[in-house]
Amino acid sequence: MSGEATKTYSEFGTSLQRAAGGARLPLSGSFELTFRCNLRCIHCYIPDYSGAGEMTTAEVKRILSEAADEGCLWMLLTGGEVLSRGDFAEIYLHARRLGMLLTVFTNGILLDERILDLFTEYPPFGLEITLYGMSDATYLTTTGFPGRFGRVRGAVERIVERGLRLTLKAVAMEALRSEIPAMQSWAESLGVPFRFDSIIHGRLDGSLQPTGARAVPRDVVAWDRTDPKRRADWMTFYRKFVKPVRPSELLVSCGAGLQSFHVDPKGTLLSCEALPLDGYDLRRGSFREGWYGIVGDVRRRRASAANVCASCALRPMCDRCPASATLETGDPDGWIPYYCEITHRRAAMFESEMGDPVTAARYLAHAEKVASGWTPPGVTLPRASAIAARPSAGSCATGGGCASGGCSSGSRTSRETTSVAPLQIALPKPAPSSDEAAAPMEARA
DSSP states (O other), X not given: OOSOOOOOHHHHHHHHHHXXXXXXXXXXXXXXXXXXXXXXXXXXXXXXXXXXXXXXXXXHHHHHHHHHHTTOOEEEEESSOGGGSTTHHHHHHHHHHTTOEEEEEEOXXXXXXXXXXXXXXXXXXXXXXXXXXXXXXXXXXXXXXXXXXXXHHHHHHHHHHTTOOEEEEEEOBGGGTTTHHHHHHHHHXXXXXXXXXXXXXXXXXXXXXXXXXXXXXXXXXXXXXXOHHHHHHXXXXXXXXXXXXXXXXXXXXXXXTTTEEEEOTTOEEESSTTOOSSOEETTTSOHHHHHTTGXXXXXXXXXXXXXXXXXXXXXXXXXXXXXXXXXXXXXXXXXXXXXXXXHHHHHHHHHHHTTOHHHHHHHHHHHHHHHTTOOOTTOEEOOSSOOOSOOOTTOOXXXXXXXXXXXXXXXXXXXXXXXXOOOEEOOOOOSOOSSOOOOOEETTO
């Protein structure tokens, strides 16, 4: 054995990412195996649960193999409800044999003994169950179905009995405001981690209906304040990634399309689950062609002049990103007041704890200003209605929020879109053919 000290998993992951440097290497992926689901959650971003047009088992396995060949190590299997696919076990075992470290997201309701036996014999790297309440009554409110919590509770208890690595989590929505603490207490009694976040974005078809389930920003930050571990984790992140931040001219500042990717149920390779830009149809070509081709283009996109978030010092901790902005405003450069308010309230809390009352007051004042209805000049605001069928001749795909600022930037102080075009993914051509050209496909149609 060498004299090198054994690394923790976290240290191993960090060293691997550092070794990759700025190189585009698909280390981490998420694979949305299906849009089908046995729940109808009020905050869900999926518009169609039919499963129409989803990939076959063979197609999924081929893509997993090709991703592994390009260096993918971490893979998230998710949905919809991932266990609603009858071939889940076959897909899961195939990915395991490829050497991938697998995480599975599920609502837990379909976790039967067969799946539990599979996970016991071939444990996932992580298993995460989202809670939508602490009673059957709450589940009826949040998911549309009665009697579900009892089944989830039974599944969680069986997972714990088998010693599988489990994480419980929740979406911090208004309907769960009084139940987040109870979820946390239950998780602690089981000896498993618990986390929550406030990210609820628009639906993939452009509807903003899910955003109506959001908790108010003050409550979200209050939950941070009353949870010592969560507050400490946020503070660590704030000191490490927010304080030294510098303004960026680029649209994307996270790892999307750099060391991570997403595949949707119809075989579209994207840089991010929620960002329908620069996609590639894996049914027409290989993972390698898509990853090293059009999918990387999003990394070169520059933020528009209307993107006030690109120069914000709090950008690294804000849940507003090009993906959420696209789904909510129709424009990847758009501005979302909800996330802006939460972010500045959090920052005010951290600055106060760090002994800088002046900066804390400035951030809090900004949050209050946003809460009162103020908007930065020239930004694209969340749309007032769902995405329209198709733009008329001469209109752009962002409904007035185009990156050049040329469509309507001079007509209004803020560009609120009331009807915008469907999100588009430009797909490259398949193998050269004399009589066929690739046609554009609507994102997640």
